[in-house]
Amino acid sequence: MRKKRLGLTIAHRLAILAYIVVALFPLFWLLKVSVTPNELLYSEGVRLWPSSTTFQHFSFVLVHSDFPRFFKNSVIVSGGTAIIVTILASLAGYALSRFTFRAKYWIVALMLLTQMFPLVMLVAPIFKMLSPLGLTNSLTGLIIVYVAFNVPFATFLMQSFFDGIPKDLEEAAMIDGATRFMAFRQIILPLTLPGIAATLGFVFTAAWSELLFALMLISGNQAATFPVGLLSFVSKFSVDFGQMMAAGVLALIPACLFFLLIQRYLVQGLTAGAVKG
Amino acid sequence: MSVTVAHAHPEHRPVLDRLGRVLEPYLYTAPAVILIVAVMLVPLVLGISYAFRDIRLLNPFSGGFVGLEHFQALAKDRAFLGALKNTLWWTGASVFLQFVLGLILALLLDKPFRGRGLAQALVFLPWAVPSFLSGLNWAWLFNPVVGPIPHWLTALGLMGEPSNILSDPNLAMWGPIIANVWWGIPFFAITMLAALQAIPRDLYEAAAIDGANGFQRFLSITLPFLAPTMAITILLRTVWISNFADLIIVMTNGGPADRTQIVASYIFTQAFRRLDFGYASAIALVLLILLLVYSMLIVLLRQAMLRRG
Numbered sequence: 001m002r003k004k005r006l007g008l009t010i011a012h013r014l015a016i017l018a019y020i021v022v023a024l025f026p027l028f029w030l031l032k033v034s035v036t037p038n039e040l041l042y043s044e045g046v047r048l049w050p051s052s053t054t055f056q057h058f059s060f061v062l063v064h065s066d067f068p069r070f071f072k073n074s075v076i077v078s079g080g081t082a083i084i085v086t087i088l089a090s091l092a093g094y095a096l097s098r099f100t101f102r103a104k105y106w107i108v109a110l111m112l113l114t115q116m117f118p119l120v121m122l123v124a125p126i127f128k129m130l131s132p133l134g135l136t137n138s139l140t141g142l143i144i145v146y147v148a149f150n151v152p153f154a155t156f157l158m159q160s161f162f163d164g165i166p167k168d169l170e171e172a173a174m175i176d177g178a179t180r181f182m183a184f185r186q187i188i189l190p191l192t193l194p195g196i197a198a199t200l201g202f203v204f205t206a207a208w209s210e211l212l213f214a215l216m217l218i219s220g221n222q223a224a225t226f227p228v229g230l231l232s233f234v235s236k237f238s239v240d241f242g243q244m245m246a247a248g249v250l251a252l253i254p255a256c257l258f259f260l261l262i263q264r265y266l267v268q269g270l271t272a273g274a275v276k277g
Numbered sequence: 278m279s280v281t282v283a284h285a286h287p288e289h290r291p292v293l294d295r296l297g298r299v300l301e302p303y304l305y306t307a308p309a310v311i312l313i314v315a316v317m318l319v320p321l322v323l324g325i326s327y328a329f330r331d332i333r334l335l336n337p338f339s340g341g342f343v344g345l346e347h348f349q350a351l352a353k354d355r356a357f358l359g360a361l362k363n364t365l366w367w368t369g370a371s372v373f374l375q376f377v378l379g380l381i382l383a384l385l386l387d388k389p390f391r392g393r394g395l396a397q398a399l400v401f402l403p404w405a406v407p408s409f410l411s412g413l414n415w416a417w418l419f420n421p422v423v424g425p426i427p428h429w430l431t432a433l434g435l436m437g438e439p440s441n442i443l444s445d446p447n448l449a450m451w452g453p454i455i456a457n458v459w460w461g462i463p464f465f466a467i468t469m470l471a472a473l474q475a476i477p478r479d480l481y482e483a484a485a486i487d488g489a490n491g492f493q494r495f496l497s498i499t500l501p502f503l504a505p506t507m508a509i510t511i512l513l514r515t516v517w518i519s520n521f522a523d524l525i526i527v528m529t530n531g532g533p534a535d536r537t538q539i540v541a542s543y544i545f546t547q548a549f550r551r552l553d554f555g556y557a558s559a560i561a562l563v564l565l566i567l568l569l570v571y572s573m574l575i576v577l578l579r580q581a582m583l584r585r586g
Contacts, residue, residue, distance in 0.1 A: 015385055019400045026414045026459065027406070033423055046425040088309045095305035107306055114317050118520035118568065120541045121561035124327060124554035125320035148316030151309045180301065209407035211523050216549055227409040231527065234413065241423045244413075251410050259405030263398050 027252070034058065034245040041241060057246035066221050067247050070229030075254070077139050077225055078207040081146040085154050085203045086196055088147070093158030094184055098167065111152035119149065123216050136217050142225070145217070146207045154199050161195030162188065201262035205255050226251050327558035334552035347559035356535045357543060357560065364539040366450060367457075368519040374458045376511060379465025384499075386466070387473045404463035412527030415456035419443050443529050446536040453524045453537060461518070465510065472506035473499070512575055516568055540564045 033041065034057055036050040044050055061067050096104065126145060127136065135141030169191075170183035178186070189196070211227045218224050224232070230247055237243065328347060333339045351357050386397055403411065418424040419442055427439035442448040476498065484494045522541035525531060531538035531546055538546070540560065547557035 012385060012390070015381075016396050016400075019382055019385070020396060022459070023400045023403050023463075026411070026418055027402070029418060029425070030414055033417070041423065046428045088312070091305045092309040095302045099302035099305075101299075101302040103303070103306075107310055110310065110313060110318070114313060116516065116568070116572070117321065118541060118544075118561065118564055120520060120522060120544050121324050121558070121565060122317065122320045123545060124332075124548045124557050124561075125323040126316070127548075128332075128554065129320060129323070144312075145316055148312045151313060155309060205405060205407070209409065209523075211409045212526065212545055212549075215526075216545075227407065230413070231409065241417065245417065248410055248413060251407060255405045255407055256402070259402065260398070263401060 030245050030248050030252070033241055034249050036242060038242055057242035058249075061243055061246045061250065065233070065243070065247075066224070066229060067226075067233075067250065069221070070224050070226045071250060073139060073223060074208060074226040077142050077146065078204045078254070080139075080143045081150065081207040082200045082204040084143070084147045085150045086158075086199050088151050089154035089158045089199060090189065090192075090196065092151070092155040094162050094188070096155065096159045097162035098170075111155060114149075114152045120212060123212060126213070127216055130217065137219060137223050139223055142214060142217060142223075145213055146210060149210075150203045150206055154203055157199050157202065158192070158195060161192045161198075165191050198262050201258040204258050208255055324558045325562055327555050328562040329559075330555050332553075332555040332558075334554060339555070343555070347556050348563075350556070351559060351563065356538060357540075359535055360538045360540045360543045363450065363537065364519055364541075367454060367525075367537075367539050368515055370454050371457045371461065371518050372511060372515050374454070375461040375465050375514070376507075378458065379462045380469050380507075382462060382466040383469035383473055386470055401463040401467065403460050404467070406460065408460065408521075408523040409527050411456055411460045412453070412524040415452065415459070415524075416443060416528045419452055444533055446533045449529055449533055449537045453528050456524050456528065457518065457521070460524075461514075465514070468506060468510050469503065472503050476502045516571070519568070520564075540567075 032049060035053040035055065036044075037052060037054045037056065040050045040052065092107075095101075096108065130136050130141050130145075133141075135144065165188060169187055170178075170180065173183040173187055174180060209227070210225075211231075214225045214228045215231070218228050221229065221232075230244070230251060233247065234244055329342060329344060331339045331341050331343045331346075382400060386393065386400075406414070418426050421427040421439035421441055427436060427441065430436040431439050443452045480498050481494055484498060489497070519539070520541045522539065522545050525537055525539060525542045526545060529537040531542050541564065544557050544560045544564065547553050547560065
């Protein structure tokens with residue numbers, strides 16, 4: 001019996017290890033090629049680690065390419081989107097959690113509808129709408145689009161966090177003379193800080209990864225976000241693998257940082273989203 | 278203008294105050310709703326109207342109403358018919374593999390063990406990788422110049438000489454599918470894990486006392502508890518993945534010879550490369566109708582099952 005249990009434990013750990021290896025291997029390879037000197041890249045082939053390493057690809061990408069600008073653009077777009085979405089979603093999520101009102105059913109239906117249809121449908125009409133307003137090729141235009149795309153899911157997420165906070169708290173404050181908005185801002189919001197952090201993280205990563213609308217709405221390097229810049233770099237210099245992968249490692253950094261911050265809330269947050277959205 | 282009308286309401290609230298209370302929820306929701314309507318609902322309706330018009334960005338004289346012309350062209354478009362088939366293959370294989378591997382991972386992570394927190398963070402990491410980057414990353418792994426996979430396959434005797442499966446018309450679809458599975462396992466695992474942890478632990482203890490072995494406990498406790506989450510996650514994910522074109526756009530752009538083109542990537546190619554917004558919108562409308570039919574079938578199926586059960 002004990003032997004069987006030991007065997008099961010070993011099998012369990014080996015299976016976990018296999019998952020970890022598969023999950024990390026592509027990222028490891030990205031890192032490996034990004035520090036491999038060009039002259040070793042072809043001669044050493046599939047060696048797991050090069051015999052000497054270099055940061056020349058990183059310094060090239062950081063100094064002689066447009067990637068710092070792409071990075072800055074992406075930080076502005078993703079950060080702006082995350083902050084605006086979180087504000088709008090907190091307000092809307094609070095209303096859905098606390099009020100019963102006539103249009104509530106329709107608002108929920110509208111938000112669910114936006115989760116159902118293929119967003120790629122909107123590529124052409126949004127381009128046609130934004131172009132006369134001067135919002136194509138602009139970070140503002142991209143932020144507006146991303147905010148709208150992310151608000152519904154974020155609203156459901158925030159609603160689930162507000163649902164977890166007892167109503168008595170703000171009712172007590174309102175009896176003491178506070179308006180509802182004051183109670184919301186000063187009592188409820190501080191209690192949902194973990195939820196707000198999770199929402200910020202989800203939206204930031206979603207905006208950071210968005211590709212199709214950025215490709216369609218942005219042309220040229222000036223307003224390119226990281227994915228657009230990286231793809232145009234790949235199609236232009238498709239032999240500089242070291243530089244491409246160094247840029248890839250850079251694109252990975254903010255997403256991984258946010259992931260580490262929010263991964264504690266993942267199981268909690270995604271269940272809320274999966275059940276409702 | 279002063280509004281201090283006393284009211285016959287039992288609470289004696291002024292009218293303005295009452296109006297404020299009625300309007301309050303709308304003030305909270307208005308910014309989100311206005312934005313969604315302007316940036317999603319209006320373009321959706323516009324896009325549907327484009328499907329019946331000739332809208333090409335490079336042709337200033339286009340814009341006229343063409344009726345069903347786009348749809349007649351679609352019926353004869355071999356690339357589109359191929360894309361329909363590819364969408365089924367892409368969605369089916371991706372969802373199936375993500376679900377099975379995700380469920381196994383969730384079961385492995387369900388019981389506490391030393392280092393679980395770290396293991397969980399590491400195996401969920403692919404989920405944080407931006408989709409364009411996971412596409413590029415896998416495209417590089419499949420590339421015989423810098424990637425190890427073709428060399429491994431050759432060493433195993435599965436491949437004659439190291440070559441890129443992404444340029445082989447018969448194998449190319451496996452590239453985006455593998456990237457998608459790698460990227461999507463954590464989503465299923467996280468969702469299943471959350472559902473697993475909601476199962477009351479004493480159920481397992483009671484079953485163990487009654488002499489049920491591990492497999493029996495899985496069949497009669499775990500599965501029934503997980504079933505609703507599984508069903509809803511698979512259904513939502515099926516719709517989502519069938520619309521998910523990023524990996525294909527990044528890895529193969531639909532090629533070689535349209536063998537990896539799915540409907541969503543075909544829409545994007547028509548709009549982005551050919552700038553033919555009318556035709557792109559017509560394809561999009563067909564996709565929307567297919568998804569609606571799928572959802573209706575699911576609803577009907579569910580009702581039939583409820584009636585039987």
